[in-house]
Amino acid sequence: MDRKIVFPGQFLSEKASDAGNGTYVKHGKVYSLFYGVANFKNKVSVVPFSGRYFPHVRDHVIGKVIEVTSSNWIFDIMSPYDGLLHVSEYPRRLDSSMMKKTMDIGDCAILRVKDVSAFMKVELTMRGHDLRILRMGRIIEVQPSKVPRIIGHSGSMVSILKRETNCDIFIGQNGRIWINGKDSDMEHLIEAIRMIENESHTSGLTDRVGHFLKGDEEDLGEAELVEGEFEGVEDEVLDMEEDLLCPDEIGYTEDACRKMDVLLDDERQ
Amino acid sequence: MSEKPEHFIDENGIRLDGRRVDEIRPMKIEIGVLSRADGSCYLEWGNNKILAAVYGPRELHPRRLQRPNEAFVRYRYNMAAFSVEDRIRPGPSRRSTEISKVSGEAFEPVIMIQYYPGAVIDVMTEVLQADAGTRTAAINAATLALADAGIPMKGLVAACAVGKVDGQLVLDLNKPEDNYGDADLPIAMTQDGEITLLQMDGHLTPEEFKAALEMAKKGCEQIFEIQREALMSRYGDIEVVPVAEKEEKDSEESVDVLEEQGEKVENLDEEELTDEEIVEPEAESDSEDSEESTTNAETEEDEGEKDEQ
Structure with missing residues (x-):
């Protein structure tokens, strides 16, 4: 092992x-x-197993406005340091009198970390595709160290979650997850995410989550054939999942998976 | 308060509470007991009951305490008003302020404070019931709470006291030994044996002091073992958990193992499918201008979302 x-x-x-x-x-x-x-x-x-999120440049995070100043929104990004979003980093030109109307305290948005200074001044941006204010859906919080597990190797876990629950999901690197869908679907999804969080240190998790999500409706009878092949296949999955525990790779894979998820969605439609 | 006993150690070398001279009191540990704290630990050591909580790293207020290059470890040792027989006045006292300071410093060499410039790591230890050796017990609990909070540390810290009663050195004093004994020497050390806290009350000869250090070292090693066990047993073994989970499912849904395995294979097939789908767009974006294709994908998604709205 x-x-x-x-x-x-x-x-x-x-x-x-x-x-x-x-x-x-x-x-x-x-x-x-x-x-x-x-x-x-x-x-x-x-x-x-746990720990606060540490901001890195180019991470996508979900922030919550805690203060609006004359030129900045200050965001809580679940890290030891607050994030600053300057008006000029908002996609449209905005007068400072309009700032509170655009985003007030308590509003949430998907943001990208633009820069982190040596004194831990965290600058955020909303210029970029996929970055937006979140007006609907729900946000749940998980341990930031579990984020790679919820995304899965090249997005395998997040694809399963999306497919099985018909919900939109956006996973911020800081451990906030935005979901949107039918109420009952979202409840189901939250249960699944809590399960991933609690069992993230175990092997073969993707399978179990898939099973869990299908669980209720599935006809279990049909698939008893492939007993012999089973072990080898599982080993492969284990190998894949071990890879994803390395935080180094997250930055790239996660971006990549988001793009893929979009493409997958299109195909379905 | 009980009277001073005539003898602390009987002719068989057994102490008042039935321990030998080099034996520590039984320790019970529970990690992660507070849901709002980032890390927490409840520890019982003999009759001591300690609750430790760790918050952070988080923003430090007042700002003048901020250190530009490293995090500040703010350790708080406090005894509850009801922790001893005579109610103690709540709030910081000379004694608790001193213990807070030296205990916080006991963690200085192990916590990687340079990772979190300007932030604070709050360690709060509350003595719920006191029975001698509370500062050492609090340090033992705080170490585990720090580990639970995911704070980067070079190692664990263990603490334990050595004292002198009836002219003999004893490990881990209990209340009567502490009250009426001749010396009390609390020591905290890292796993490498580096001493991070050392205080002394009473009198010891240089020879006794050396011997006491050795005893404390052995005591701390036992405590490290207990701490390790507590950390290891919390999540169980990596391999064991899925099996146990399966069994649970079996009993609940009365699904036979074979079928379950079959279903797993089915899930797998789908996973492979996603992987294939994933590869294609990647290849495309490699051949073309990668940025362009990304933007396309994103705008498509945006449109899709608008539709939904």
Whole structure:
């Protein structure tokens, strides 16, 4: 098994070159920085079980307005640092008297992190495709470290969620998830997301979520044939899922999956 | 208050509460007990009952306390008014302010404060019931709450006291030993054995002090073991959970394992399908100008959404 639960300061590897995210090197040996799951593929990296979101440039986040100043909206982005959205970063030219009418305290929006300074001044932007004010649907909050798990390898999990519940989903890197659909579908989806969150450290999760979502309606009788092939196939899935625990890859895959999801939706229509 | 006993250690080397001289009190740990805190821990150590909560990293107010290059660890040690026999006046006292300061410093070498410039990590420990050694118990609880909150740390911190009664060194003092003993030496250390807190009350000879340090080290090692166990058992084994889950499902829905596996395979097929679909647009965007195709896709989505609205 190349994954296991580790605590801060746990010895992970003899080789300093193995050190990945969530680890540190002391006297040429690698130790864990977090209480979380260590992944021993290529390099050793540790994904914490919990923790605040840390803003990175180009991340998509869902923010909530906590203050409106004469030229900035201040957003809570579930991180130690508040995000600033300057009026000039709003897609249209806006007079400062119109700012409160556009977005007032409590409003939510999908934003992109434009810049993070050394003093942790987080600048946001709303210029860009997909970035918009959220006027309907619901927002749920999850641990930011579970976000890659909810997206799944190349978007597999999020596609299943979308397909099985007929809801629109947008997953912000900061752990806020926007969903929109029928009330009953959304309830079902929230249950599924909570399940992913609680069992994110286990293997074969995508299957179980798929099963969970279909669960009620499915006719279980038809698919008893493929007993022999089963084990091998599951192993493949495990391998795929282990990859996604590495936070390094998220930035790209997530963007990519969003595009794919859009394309998938089109095909369905 | 009980009277001073005649002897703390009987002729068999057994202490008042039935422990040997180098034995710590039984410890019970529960992690994640507070839902609003980022990390929390409830710890019982003998008759001590401690609740620790960690909030943050979050924005620091007042701003003058902010440190431009690192996070500030704000540790609070507080005894509840009802934690001892005579009600203690609530609010900060000389004693609790001092303990807060030194305990916070005990975590300085392990927490990666440089990751969160300008922020604060609030560690709050409440003593609900006190029975000697509360500052060490609070440190043990705070370590686990910090780990639970996902704070990056180089390692865990354990703390334990050594004292002297009847002219003999004993590990982890209890209330009568603390009240009427000759010395009390609380020590906190990291997993590497680096001492991060050391205070002393009473008298020890240099030789006794050295021996006491060794004893404390052994005590802390036992505590590390207990802390590790508490962290490891919280989420269970990676492999065990899905199996247990399956069994649960089996009993609930009386689905036979075979069928369930079959269904998994079915799900899988669909997953592969999505993967295929995913590959195509990627390839396209590679051949063409990638940005252009992206914008197309996005505008399409926008339109779709407008339709929905």
